[in-house]
Amino acid sequence: MDPKLTEVSQLFERFKAAFLRNDFDTCTRLLSQLKVSLTQFRSLPPLFEATPNAIDELNLARDIYEHAVVLSVKTEDQDAFERDFFQLKPYYTDAGNRLPPSPQEHPILGLNLLRLLVQNRIAEFHTELELLSSAAMENPCIKHAVELEQSFMEGAYNRVLSARQTVPHETYVYFMDLLAKTVRDEISGCSEKAYDFLAISDAQKMLLFSSEQELLEYIKEEHSEWEIKNDFVYLQKAKESTPCKEIPSLQLINQTLSYARELERIV
Amino acid sequence: MTQDVEMKEKDHTTPSHSVTTVVPSTFQNLKEIASLIETGSYTKEVRRIGRAVRLTISLRRKLTASVLSAFLDFALVPGSEAHTRLSVYLPKQDEHEMEVDTATSVSQASGKHLLPELEIYCYLLLLLFLIDQKKYNEAKACSSASIARLKNVNRRTVDVIASRLYFYYSYSYELTGELAEIRGNLLALHRIATLRHDELGQETLLNLLLRNYLHYNLYDQAEKLRSKAPRFEAHSNQQFCRYLFYLGKIRTIQLEYTDAKESLLQAARKAPLAARGFRIQCNKWAVLVRLLLGEIPERTIFMQKGMENALKPYFELTNAVRIGDLELFRNVAEKFADTFNADRTHNLIVRLRHNVIRTGLRNINISYSRISLADVAKKLRLNSQNPIADAESIVSKAIHDGAIDATLDHTNGWMVSKETGDIYSTNEPQIAFNSRIAFCLNMHNEAVRALRYPPNTHKEKESAEKRRERHQQEQELAKHIAEEDDDDF
Numbered sequence: 001m002d003p004k005l006t007e008v009s010q011l012f013e014r015f016k017a018a019f020l021r022n023d024f025d026t027c028t029r030l031l032s033q034l035k036v037s038l039t040q041f042r043s044l045p046p047l048f049e050a051t052p053n054a055i056d057e058l059n060l061a062r063d064i065y066e067h068a069v070v071l072s073v074k075t076e077d078q079d080a081f082e083r084d085f086f087q088l089k090p091y092y093t094d095a096g097n098r099l100p101p102s103p104q105e106h107p108i109l110g111l112n113l114l115r116l117l118v119q120n121r122i123a124e125f126h127t128e129l130e131l132l133s134s135a136a137m138e139n140p141c142i143k144h145a146v147e148l149e150q151s152f153m154e155g156a157y158n159r160v161l162s163a164r165q166t167v168p169h170e171t172y173v174y175f176m177d178l179l180a181k182t183v184r185d186e187i188s189g190c191s192e193k194a195y196d197f198l199a200i201s202d203a204q205k206m207l208l209f210s211s212e213q214e215l216l217e218y219i220k221e222e223h224s225e226w227e228i229k230n231d232f233v234y235l236q237k238a239k240e241s242t243p244c245k246e247i248p249s250l251q252l253i254n255q256t257l258s259y260a261r262e263l264e265r266i267v
Numbered sequence: 268m269t270q271d272v273e274m275k276e277k278d279h280t281t282p283s284h285s286v287t288t289v290v291p292s293t294f295q296n297l298k299e300i301a302s303l304i305e306t307g308s309y310t311k312e313v314r315r316i317g318r319a320v321r322l323t324i325s326l327r328r329k330l331t332a333s334v335l336s337a338f339l340d341f342a343l344v345p346g347s348e349a350h351t352r353l354s355v356y357l358p359k360q361d362e363h364e365m366e367v368d369t370a371t372s373v374s375q376a377s378g379k380h381l382l383p384e385l386e387i388y389c390y391l392l393l394l395l396f397l398i399d400q401k402k403y404n405e406a407k408a409c410s411s412a413s414i415a416r417l418k419n420v421n422r423r424t425v426d427v428i429a430s431r432l433y434f435y436y437s438y439s440y441e442l443t444g445e446l447a448e449i450r451g452n453l454l455a456l457h458r459i460a461t462l463r464h465d466e467l468g469q470e471t472l473l474n475l476l477l478r479n480y481l482h483y484n485l486y487d488q489a490e491k492l493r494s495k496a497p498r499f500e501a502h503s504n505q506q507f508c509r510y511l512f513y514l515g516k517i518r519t520i521q522l523e524y525t526d527a528k529e530s531l532l533q534a535a536r537k538a539p540l541a542a543r544g545f546r547i548q549c550n551k552w553a554v555l556v557r558l559l560l561g562e563i564p565e566r567t568i569f570m571q572k573g574m575e576n577a578l579k580p581y582f583e584l585t586n587a588v589r590i591g592d593l594e595l596f597r598n599v600a601e602k603f604a605d606t607f608n609a610d611r612t613h614n615l616i617v618r619l620r621h622n623v624i625r626t627g628l629r630n631i632n633i634s635y636s637r638i639s640l641a642d643v644a645k646k647l648r649l650n651s652q653n654p655i656a657d658a659e660s661i662v663s664k665a666i667h668d669g670a671i672d673a674t675l676d677h678t679n680g681w682m683v684s685k686e687t688g689d690i691y692s693t694n695e696p697q698i699a700f701n702s703r704i705a706f707c708l709n710m711h712n713e714a715v716r717a718l719r720y721p722p723n724t725h726k727e728k729e730s731a732e733k734r735r736e737r738h739q740q741e742q743e744l745a746k747h748i749a750e751e752d753d754d755d756f
Contacts, residue, residue: 158657158660258702
């Protein structure tokens, strides 16, 4: 075996040991060392040279980046997640036919979909979705994210929240918690338009607060325009869409003049 | 020695004539094209070469191995490097006949200086022939060789032929399902074309690259390339149509429905009538995008001649969305799942579910002034564990997005529709009126700007003959596009 490869795999073993101990500082330190040493292999993307150890090297590198992605979730660092994921992606797409499929592939792809959903990058979400085969779509991890997006678009928020209980993978919890916050903001935005008033107890249930106190604080911070009067939250002041009484004369004059000008040009 | 050759020549002129009667005419036509290319190359008139390429397409169905080998002998010096390189790809014929053909044309060709245009043109002919004969592996080898040769030729008069070659290069790889392999090569070619200011080549290659990416659903890469590649006024209508179509697809995936609709409709309109396959594709995507936008496409779209069958699944889908019936929608999606998967529109259809619910809600909102949420859930046929809570949040989101005008009453579990006020008491009609007039005026201005005057029209009047020629060219062009697009889909 190539000495360089042995060295890297040993380092990776130490990383994995630290990872199991949940010693994230050591992990991050070791990971940056690993990433530097990975640059010395010419068989990895973007070069993809066919060296004798290519398969082993690719396999190891993929394993390292998979751990890096999971580590970034555990340290709750979304930027690192994005970076690591993009480094990992070529191993799935471009080197996929040379390597045995990784058991981590679908959970990580689903995790990425979830991240895009949390960050509200729906266009990218759909772009990623197009890359998945119909078999991959059936995978519980991917399906979870896809169904979440659908419920989110429809507005079936309680389905989003109940999905938290059925996460297919432990790493999903971090993003699901973030999603719950987004959902709360969405719900309050929608309720504001949809209801005239709500009983405090209902509002508390709807906005997923465990106590009335939390609800009141939330209202004070985010929606100071809501009124609280004898056990009811008044979400919107009586607004009348008054029919237009006066004629917008200036605008009309401008429009008519421009019609005249254009018509003159035609004739 | 000379006698020997003459003997053979005499021997074989007769049988070759008698075997195939088409040979002389096709061969004659090819010769004419070759001379057209020659003059084009000497006078540096790209127009003539373009014409030659179009004429070739009309000959395409008549090409045979013997005609081709005769033409190769005529155009290239037999025994020369180019000749040997090219004739490898021709299916082996009777040894005897080959010899004779060589002998006959030596005298004509040897005096000539070989033009790169002609050589490249021979590649194109061969490639057309190989693809039509379904010899895809040979076509692949031949196209790769031609591309390698092309990289060393830098003449503007070659560009037209080159752009066709690029197309068939990619096409031959697509037929064998190895598109990914040539991506790097196409990118390199695009770079070369850009450096050489070969705009037609850039246009063609950009489309091929987009097609390549989209073939593997790499929308991200396609969009990055598209947004960074240089754009200029389109040189060829067919390439522009394709570009619009790819652009529309990318935008649809990225949820920019309004822009996508514009591109797709424009592509469908600009495509020549004969390019049926292409227009069907455009229409399918356009229908979906319009549905996603919440519009209902007119029935006439589905009744276009020759498209009824292909568009039927989309027609039923539209119907389901229009009625707002989730159950029907689900059935249609299942019934035509194969079609949608083949069209790779399945994901878009999944997105449509949301629109079906919206339409259903809007219908309920219009029909009832007050309805309980349980009934809403029943009418929408939401299949979930907690239909009332689902219905409530779906309704509240619809209200938030402005899809319906209503309020919710949580304690009673009602949805109360708001009275629609008198729209004519507001400024709404005035605004609608203004936007329509602005559209018309804008259309007129655009039309005026788009008028083109051919150069030198004031100097010479178009003679009857020229006009006829031009008409013929246009027809050829239309046919050409049609054939290609039939191949595509």
